[in-house]
Amino acid sequence: MPFRPRSHRAWFLISPTWSIENSASVKTIRTYAVLHRLKNPRHSLIFLSNTQAEADLLNQSGEAAVLHNKTSTTSEHIFRPLDDVPVEFDAIYNAQLAPWKRHDLSLGIQRCAFVFYRDSSGSSTTESERARINRHRELAPHHVFINEFDGTGKPVRLAPAQVNTHLNRAAVGICLSHLEGPMFASTEYLLAGLPVVTTPNRGGRDLYLDADYSLTVPPDPRSIAEAVLALKERRIPRAHIRTQTLKRVERDRGRFIDLVNEIFLESGSSRRIAMPWPFRYPVMEWLPPQIAIDRSLSGAVDAFVTA
Template structure:
């Protein structure tokens, strides 16, 4: 059983990298989609193609199983409790799985607590415990996250929110914060070819390209749409969920309850087809309520030239500069609607549109791969 990894740079000794995540595939090994799944897939590609060493994805399962993802990367499910109570078993079995020459990256947070492997690395997706949890649950999650960061030799974070949270801890965690690497999310620009436009559509085309989960704010989006309708504003709202997370019937029912069904359409897209959604839109709304890093939706929207109206949650303010490429609002319908209504001024929309396009290269997948590669080799 391996409890600690060598202290030398990984480029000097690592023969295989284990990506540790609670749920890359479903717990029975079926494909699913989301931001974490995309990040795990993309880092596995870097390990295989650029580092040219084997990669294995290790996750929880309802039983022990083995399979491969669409890229051919081995995925192994370990039978461990699927809730937090199963994390110790998951961490213990992970230690037993490792062999000499293996390194491990924790991709899902503190899911191996308390049996972290000392000297591992962690790619953290941001503060996710800022939702309607009990004070005790938030305290416990904070303790577990601090333990993860103390065990790891290096931490990459997709936003600065978790880094600043670390700075509120004691001195040893401030040191971890100072050593953390900020690597924002990215977009494949070759799949998102767009041209500069002179004006938005009439009616304004708004897109909500998020999973239909409470924390992503789908009902907040619908309440905002009701405010827009009350202002006699002409708009079309496309609410597009991720494949495997469809809740279109619920969204349509809720739209009818609010009397805005003529404004709202629903769709389901995968990680590739979602790009077409951005090309047809004018404004993107990311009304997150809790648990957010640097949202892929926000990054992709900016790269598509869409001004982003978002909330003061997680890493979203890392991406959107109010009055430059969108607006950052409290997670309240009236505030979000007020920001959207500003785009009745087409000159303002065009300025924000151009500013978004000027940021495309900053979020390119090539730049992201270079940053991740440097971090992996260290």
Template sequence: MVAQHRLVSDHIYKVFDEPGVYIFKASFEGKDVMARLVNHLKPGDWCFESLMWFFNWEIAKIRFRRWRSLHAMGVNYIVMANSLEEVWRCRALGIPVLLMPQGQFINEQVFTLANEDRDCRYDAFYAAQAVAFKRLHLAEYIKKLYVLTYACPENSLGEYDLRQFEPKVKHADWNKRYISDLQEITSLMQKSHCILALSKVEGAMWASLEGLLCGIPVVSTRSQGGRARYFTTENSRIVPSNPKAIAQAVEYYKYHTPDPQRVRDSALEKIFIDRKNTSKYFASKVLRKQGWSTCQVEHHLFHSKTGIGKFLLKGPDQDNSASTNHNRKTSA
């Protein structure tokens, strides 16, 4: 059993056995993940694809072909959209789609609540790989900034050197090596007054939701991809895409710290709604003949200390039965 606190790209999760129900999140074309998945599929099975990136028309063509191919195999295929805009785009092409945001699969138990009176070393925290769509230059006026980066240019010592990628944030602190430890990342977030989300187009962006679950508010630009689903007037400020507006919003949170518990709860309220809606669909459409109730589906999918990782499909030669220890219906 593998502990995972969220859906991981190019991983396959078998969440039910009969019928076989698979959830996966493929990166762009997703040829490798589909090549692995088709070996397990049989007529009557269900495939739910969580979108990694905003559903543009290039991605739409690939998903349309995927739907037609799986439909010819007798397999049900549904796109799990992160936003209503993606739902509309899928429907325009006739692709089966439901509003099932990826955020519902986060394991909120692993994110600890920040103290309201915590000692904040940084004005803002931004989890951003060194790529153009993250728009790091928009953070140039933030005085005390921490950037958690990866895929970054390196100096002669083999350390990340963010200045090589974006000189406008050369005043920032950043990690000199790749950090994967969740506790270390959470600790860095909690040393900041707010979380940044500056891309214009992306996926649903795990980092902004993780920050909210730590009780830390978000400063975001307007975006496509679904991250705004968990934003409220209590937990975030959405501002124009210019450095001064972003810096002003960050300054606001330096002197107006919202209640961390309320920030967390406002995000959880929406997560719980999404989980209930997903569970209701599975119980009424996918598992109706098996007699699962909405409460039983919800408990099965979302109430595990190891998170979604307990359903991870490891490989064709290993025991991937979803009924092994964890696929039996559990009373709510």
């Protein structure tokens, strides 16, 4: 942080965007953390892990880590049931058009919709996305890809409220990747009141799932289609799914607030924060890498600086 002397006391809350539930990732993180502290002895690094297993691995390596799934910051004010939106699809999948998202596993579903986008750091191109959509449509003509493409050939990313409207058009939300980060879409489904079908995975998306309104099935189209129909036929009240999810989300938000207050106390600040959730915007903002670097170098960080 060039804008402040290295003698300045600082705490960094670091949240991985991808699964680090393996010894190689933890070893790399540990190495960089040690090197950072050697150069900045008054800096404290605390890792916000998306799964308890990740936190345990980091703790065992000697790093400070706590469980805090980043999807707990998903807005319940945006993602919510909409009684005036009719259900048109058996399932919906909100995911970028990338091979590791395994859209083909949805082919057994009779009526499925897709909300999609292009990650700025991904390898997808206009050609690869259109080819994937065209191939999928040939195999499942009743499936609908919702987003339009702009003049440059890039998918037009929908505003969160628009995404929520489309989620409400479906009976079930699906999660099909094997390995990724915590997957915001999973929590968005739940807050909108949708039950969830997921495949076995690592990354953290299972944290808010419950056997009462979710099914974990093998990664094959038939199993997924059968699970979607099973959940659809159960007609689980959306308000119930949302209420139970919010209980878990608020528990994790409270734990995060406790952590921040401990840092305030250690720093000598008299400031404290409390529930209900006091942050209007996401705790961590998603930015293209270069913009994030430029902001950090200029001192425009996500959080606040204590006196």
